Amino acid sequence: MSGDAFKFRFRMRVITDGAVTILALLATLLVVAPLVAIFSYLVFKGASSLNLAFFTQMPKPPGEVGGGMANAILGSAILLAVASVIGVPLGIGGGIYLAEFGRGTKLANAVRFTADVLNGVPSIVMGLAIYSLIVVPQKHFSALSGGVALGIMMIPTVCRTSEEMLLMVPYAVREAAMGIGVPNWRSVLSITVRTASPGIITGCMLAFARVAGETAPLIFTALGNQFWSASLNQPIAALPLQIYVYAISPYDDWHRLAWGGALVLIALIVLAVSLVRYVTSRGVLKGAS
């Protein structure tokens, strides 16, 4: 090959490299742009309505200015606590079964298939199912039924991510536990689950954040409540429900509160996820992978 032809090819390669790098950068920007746009619009619209009253006061009747969402913030916290109590242990337990004890069995395949289908069930259908299973027999709406609906929605996500994370634990680590005479159940709990725990926690947070913003499953279960209530047996307010009600109302002041509520909801999710990350990362040792 002559010198000129070589130089030409080299230049072409440099140009192609540059072009592809720029394309990749553009794609990244396109992916991040909606998130940044949504969040900044939310801050722009919602920040002005945030004040102490928003966090401490009850909603006011239409026409009266002011008021807050204290009951909805408390309600969301209670609903998510109930949901986590149901969804996290059942999901992780199912994941452990799928990855460690049931590998290759018919039951495990059935459970995995069911979890995948459950993951795809529309959330409004989940609300209707809980309505007929809990609300109708009890004859009234309740925080408990709303929490159960959200909890069941968490199970498949937690279960499948836990399974994936457990399967990623190298066989050598399991073998090491067997080699020092640790019984299988103990090895699963103290070695395998512990090694996979950062991934399992991520899965739980993912599920938590997803159901935190769900409105549809709460419409027929938690219903919403204009008053302060911390009872599991009474209808309860929730941020997404309150945002929905306020956003479709004809009042400007309620629209303003809806924006504030949306901002608070996202901020609370970010706060909860960061808190869990911080607490669970404190025990991590130097050099642990």
Added chain:
Amino acid sequence: MGVGIEVISLNAWYGANHTLQDINLHIPANHATALIGPSGCGKSTFVRCLNRMHETNPVARVTGTVRIGDLDIYNDAKPVEIRRRVGMVFQRPNPFPTMSIYDNVASGLKLNGYTNKRVLDEIVERSLVNSALWDEVKDDLKKKSGASLSGGQQQRLCIARALAVDPEVLLMDEPASALDPISTAKIEDLIFQLKSQYTIVIVTHNMQQAARVAETTGFFLNGRLVEFDSTHKIFTNPSDKRTEDYITGRFG
């Protein structure tokens, strides 16, 4: 103290593959015994039959008798009990990545429900001293993860972990094959010191290593034990033509 191992007509399979065929031998107590042979000859399978790790593979099967001391391991005991008496060190260092150095060493005791902190401290120190790692890690015992150490240190950590449960036999499946020469020398020194207290069975690819550390050597080929004798005899005057061909480098 170590105990001897008696193996009588041991056969092992992986699925339809007959990987060990009618093995009979006696491994002496408080000595190092090396097992050599080309890849796939069954030497790893053999040591994994000595602590019932072979059968953890769903398609694996074993017949025959293995006696560790007075214990017939396939008839008189559960696998977990045997593995506490027969420690194992694997080819690739496999410390528990989420545990500190201290917890790695104490894991065999802690996970079996042992909690006396003072005794654990003693055992951890003694095991790390015995595995020649104490001086390098004593300041970071609870601060650093087992995975933060170098490969050679990790392997000595795994030896300490195996020693902490006070086994009678220590099985080593190519313990130095993933390590650099300096770390390998340290592991070999260690085997030299440990064999006064434990019965050591070491699988190795490296014939010189067998000659350096072991009093007794067994040569495996195609799932059979070809020759089992003193290391000196195997390397200077083997009885079997195939052993001679292997140690002189004619194949393998």
